[in-house]
Amino acid sequence: MGAAVPFxxxxxxxxARRFPDLHPPFNFQEALTEANRCxxxxxxxxxxxxxxxxxxxxxxxxxxxxNLTGSALTILDANILGASCSRVCPxxxxxxxxxxxxxxxxxxxxxxxxxxxxxxxFFASGAKLPAESKQQRSQKxxxxxxxxASLACAAELVQRGFHATVIERRALPGGLNTYGVAEYKLRPxxxxxxxxxxxxxGVEFRFGVSIAHEQELAxxxxxxDAIFLGIGLGSTHELRIPGxxxxxxxxxxxxxxxxxxxxxxxxxxxxxxIGAGNTAIDAANAARRLGADRVTIVYRRTxxxxxxxxxxxxxxxxxxVAFEWLAQPVAIYxxxxxxxxxxxxxxxxNNAPGGLPTAIRDSEFQLPCDMVxxxxxxxxxxxxxxxxxxxxxxxxxxxxxxxxxxxxHPKYYAGGDCVNGGREVxxxxxxxxxxxxxxxxxxxxxxx
Amino acid sequence: MPDxxxxxxxxxRCPNPFxxxxxxxxxxxxxxxxxxxAGWGGAVWKTIxxxxxxxxxxxxxxxxxxxxxxxxxxxxxISDRPIxxxxxxxxAVKKRYPKHAVIASLMVESKREAWHDIVARSEDAGADxxxxxxxxxxxxxxxxxxSAVGQVPEYTELITGWVKEKARTPVLVKLxxxxxxxxxxxxxxxxxxxxxxxxxxxxxxxxxxxxDTLEPRPNxxxxxxxxxxxxxxxxxxxxxxxxxxxxxxxxxxxxxxIGGIGTWxxxxxxxxxxxxxxxxxxxxxxxxxxxxxDMIDGLQNWMREQGFDSVEAFxxxxxxxxxxxxxxxxxxxxxxRIHEEKCIGCELCYIACWDGAHQCIHVDxxxxxxxxxxxxxxxxxxxxxxxxxDRDTQSDTRPARIPHVDEHExxxxxxxxxxxxxxxxxxxxxxxxxxxxETWAEVVTRTNGKNC
Numbered sequence: 001m002g003a004a005v006p007f008x009x010x011x012x013x014x015x016a017r018r019f020p021d022l023h024p025p026f027n028f029q030e031a032l033t034e035a036n037r038c039x040x041x042x043x044x045x046x047x048x049x050x051x052x053x054x055x056x057x058x059x060x061x062x063x064x065x066x067n068l069t070g071s072a073l074t075i076l077d078a079n080i081l082g083a084s085c086s087r088v089c090p091x092x093x094x095x096x097x098x099x100x101x102x103x104x105x106x107x108x109x110x111x112x113x114x115x116x117x118x119x120x121x122f123f124a125s126g127a128k129l130p131a132e133s134k135q136q137r138s139q140k141x142x143x144x145x146x147x148x149a150s151l152a153c154a155a156e157l158v159q160r161g162f163h164a165t166v167i168e169r170r171a172l173p174g175g176l177n178t179y180g181v182a183e184y185k186l187r188p189x190x191x192x193x194x195x196x197x198x199x200x201x202g203v204e205f206r207f208g209v210s211i212a213h214e215q216e217l218a219x220x221x222x223x224x225d226a227i228f229l230g231i232g233l234g235s236t237h238e239l240r241i242p243g244x245x246x247x248x249x250x251x252x253x254x255x256x257x258x259x260x261x262x263x264x265x266x267x268x269x270x271x272x273x274i275g276a277g278n279t280a281i282d283a284a285n286a287a288r289r290l291g292a293d294r295v296t297i298v299y300r301r302t303x304x305x306x307x308x309x310x311x312x313x314x315x316x317x318x319x320x321v322a323f324e325w326l327a328q329p330v331a332i333y334x335x336x337x338x339x340x341x342x343x344x345x346x347x348x349x350n351n352a353p354g355g356l357p358t359a360i361r362d363s364e365f366q367l368p369c370d371m372v373x374x375x376x377x378x379x380x381x382x383x384x385x386x387x388x389x390x391x392x393x394x395x396x397x398x399x400x401x402x403x404x405x406x407x408x409h410p411k412y413y414a415g416g417d418c419v420n421g422g423r424e425v426x427x428x429x430x431x432x433x434x435x436x437x438x439x440x441x442x443x444x445x446x447x448x
Numbered sequence: 449m450p451d452x453x454x455x456x457x458x459x460x461r462c463p464n465p466f467x468x469x470x471x472x473x474x475x476x477x478x479x480x481x482x483x484x485x486a487g488w489g490g491a492v493w494k495t496i497x498x499x500x501x502x503x504x505x506x507x508x509x510x511x512x513x514x515x516x517x518x519x520x521x522x523x524x525x526i527s528d529r530p531i532x533x534x535x536x537x538x539x540a541v542k543k544r545y546p547k548h549a550v551i552a553s554l555m556v557e558s559k560r561e562a563w564h565d566i567v568a569r570s571e572d573a574g575a576d577x578x579x580x581x582x583x584x585x586x587x588x589x590x591x592x593x594x595s596a597v598g599q600v601p602e603y604t605e606l607i608t609g610w611v612k613e614k615a616r617t618p619v620l621v622k623l624x625x626x627x628x629x630x631x632x633x634x635x636x637x638x639x640x641x642x643x644x645x646x647x648x649x650x651x652x653x654x655x656x657x658x659x660d661t662l663e664p665r666p667n668x669x670x671x672x673x674x675x676x677x678x679x680x681x682x683x684x685x686x687x688x689x690x691x692x693x694x695x696x697x698x699x700x701x702x703x704x705x706i707g708g709i710g711t712w713x714x715x716x717x718x719x720x721x722x723x724x725x726x727x728x729x730x731x732x733x734x735x736x737x738x739x740x741x742d743m744i745d746g747l748q749n750w751m752r753e754q755g756f757d758s759v760e761a762f763x764x765x766x767x768x769x770x771x772x773x774x775x776x777x778x779x780x781x782x783x784x785r786i787h788e789e790k791c792i793g794c795e796l797c798y799i800a801c802w803d804g805a806h807q808c809i810h811v812d813x814x815x816x817x818x819x820x821x822x823x824x825x826x827x828x829x830x831x832x833x834x835x836x837x838d839r840d841t842q843s844d845t846r847p848a849r850i851p852h853v854d855e856h857e858x859x860x861x862x863x864x865x866x867x868x869x870x871x872x873x874x875x876x877x878x879x880x881x882x883x884x885x886e887t888w889a890e891v892v893t894r895t896n897g898k899n900c
Contacts, residue, residue, distance in 0.1 A: 042818065053828075090832060100794045306836070307836040
């Protein structure tokens with residue numbers, strides 16, 4: 001069991017150069033002007049639209065009075081990962097999408113950038129979360145996986161006086177915040193800085209811990225009073241077509257983690273990305289920025305069925321990513337002389353609004369490329385979950401009571417991607433916090 | 449084209465009623481000439497007297513809601529240039545701009561000969577009128593001048609009288625607002641023979657404290673002094689005082705309105721309450737002389753729309769519409785009406801009515817109080833919509849959030865309409881209650897005072 005904290009990370013200059021901030025920070029005056037533009041709505045729709053219900057007008061008006069510490073603490077009170085959420089949240093469809101300014105023919109308030117302003121100040125000033133003088137509780141809780149859901153759950157529990165341990169199979173904490181978010185949104189050091197704050201609250205971290213066998217689960221059940229599953233999703237689907245075992249077929253999340261954390265910036269000159277979700281977009285944009293001449297996203301449906309957010313699609317087009325609609329890969333061909341990938345063979349699909357698209361006969365065509373990045377959805381760690389005796393799983397997701405994160409097994413709680421099938425960081429934080437509150441309440445009630 | 453040319457206080461002629469007030473924008477001839485080129489109709493010269501020594505810094509301001517200089521405060525004194533220099537430049541300006549008004553603002557020792565001397569020299573230089581600075585609230589007052597004169601009716605009357613013994617041009621007395629009843633001083637000025645009043649000078653003020661150093665602003669070597677406050681913040685105070693002067697027979701003289709004027713609308717309001725000219729300082733210090741272009745253009749367009757062909761045609765028209773409270777109609781009833789098609793759902797009217805008024809705006813039929821509504825929102829579980837998965841649910845995630853008014857309970861206070869950010873979304877509409885007009889004064893008369 002490792003204990004590599006505080007979390008060291010060496011920034012890669014080339015990565016920093018190729019992935020500058022997508023949304024640069026506000027300076028003092030910009031933030032003040034924007035904060036003053038906020039109407040300070042009552043029962044504000046932005047706060048309701050945020051899965052963690054950050055009191056948005058309250059933290060914005062604290063920026064307006066230059067009470068930046070109070071602003072940051074308002075954010076952290078609702079969302080312990082307020083810093084990373086301020087950068088990675090799809091604000092267009094969340095808080096900013098709910099802003100009443102949109103009904104006023106005005107730009108919505110730049111809530112995400114204001115939140116970043118407050119959080120940047122918080123970390124730059126060296127401020128710490130105030131130590132809660134809560135009664136110390138005897139119960140110990142373990143959170144499996146060190147991603148946003150577990151971090152939020154563990155932070156909530158230690159703030160309520162419980163002992164929380166986070167175990168993680170990889171070397172660094174933060175989950176997708178560290179390994180999977182596009183670099184121009186969030187850099188690993190910023191993710192790790194935030195986790196360090198959680199650690200300073202008193203959360204214990206153990207790295208390099210895999211839970212793959214029943215006896216390991218049994219040991220956790222014996223050593224801890226409750227178990228939170230924040231395990232996210234497993235590796236992406238393997239592409240089950242001929243030629244997919246070529247080493248230059250690299251899973252999207254692995255490709256992203258590789259350039260972000262290992263300094264391996266290798267990319268093909270002509271890249272095909274399979275799938276059109278937000279992760280596919282991140283991978284395609286990254287391939288462009290790392291130097292690929294041509295990046296094509298292949299999607300079996302049309303532009304109108306795109307699972308990615310509209311602004312992500314726009315962004316990809318600005319980065320120069322091409323799209324091949326109504327096409328499905330059927331084989332990957334390798335050039336025998338060089339040993340490199342030569343092309344992806346695709347078949348044309350029928351447009352089937354609402355239904356499953358079907359292949360058109362004899363419509364095969366070749367997309368020349370030298371690298372293939374599949375990003376066609378992710379499958380849960382079913383194997384592990386099945387070992388959790390009595391935990392209901394349906395459609396690849398752990399079944400929980402949404403308000404508490406309780407699974408069908410009284411000792412197990414769950415949240416984040418393994419519950420919702422893969423949504424945003426902020427959804428995972430909300431799940432983790434709700435579960436943390438529910439776990440705490442169950443013990444507080446028992447102790448009372 | 450409506451005519452803006454003005455003859456003020458019995459003889460001061462100018463192409464329009466927009467004057468620069470006695471302040472840094474009128475410090476020297478070069479400035480005043482550029483101001484006239486920009487369109488200003490007159491300028492009251494930076495107060496002339498024995499040259500003083502100024503401090504640095506001199507100004508501080510109050511910002512509001514991200515906007516700069518809602519109010520400006522200064523501790524600068526009168527002109528720091530020799531009297532001869534100022535008078536020589538007045539002569540040069542008048543030579544080149546004979547049709548524009550140049551008013552010499554004066555402040556000298558409280559001695560008859562001193563005033564006679566400065567009056568004669570100013571008029572010899574070509575000044576079209578004189579403005580007696582009895583209002584400066586800092587520095588000069590500590591030396592027995594400025595507001596030290598303007599706060600004592602006897603001094604005001606005496607010195608105005610000395611000036612009138614000598615003056616051939618109209619004499620304006622500039623009044624300080626730092627007094628319980630501005631009419632007391634105005635009456636004294638009128639008794640002393642003044643031809644007009646300039647109102648108001650700046651308000652005594654401390655604009656703020658630096659919360660890092662605990663030092664007040666403007667900072668002069670770690671400490672400060674009270675200054676004179678002006679700018680948009682003081683306009684309502686000025687309008688009220690102008691109205692007090694205009695409606696008091698013993699004070700009534702031509703008034704040059706001063707206090708927070710920066711636009712043609714501001715100017716129109718001062719004129720509607722009786723002013724013959726207006727003076728501008730802060731707005732010109734903020735944006736430069738160029739602001740006068742829209743003041744002229746806007747006022748003329750408004751006059752044309754209203755059918756006024758001269759400034760005199762609308763001067764004072766609103767003055768009779770300001771009265772004492774006990775002459776207001778107690779039976780006049782209005783209620784708030786929310787125009788749903790314009791509502792953006794900020795619910796500021798709701799919380800304002802609940803916390804600051806009479807709890808008669810509601811956002812749901814259950815008549816919940818604000819804490820209950822907030823708690824319900826907090827308990828809701830929200831999720832990030834995924835375009836493909838949640839396509840059907842995206843359009844209807846937000847409730848209407850449109851508040852409604854309980855007209856039976858509404859007292860017609862205006863607060864909701866004032867806080868509403870959308871123009872015309874909340875209107876106050878008359879309700880016919882079939883009651884005759886009746887004022888408190890009439891109630892008292894009718895009931896022989898038994899209702900008091």
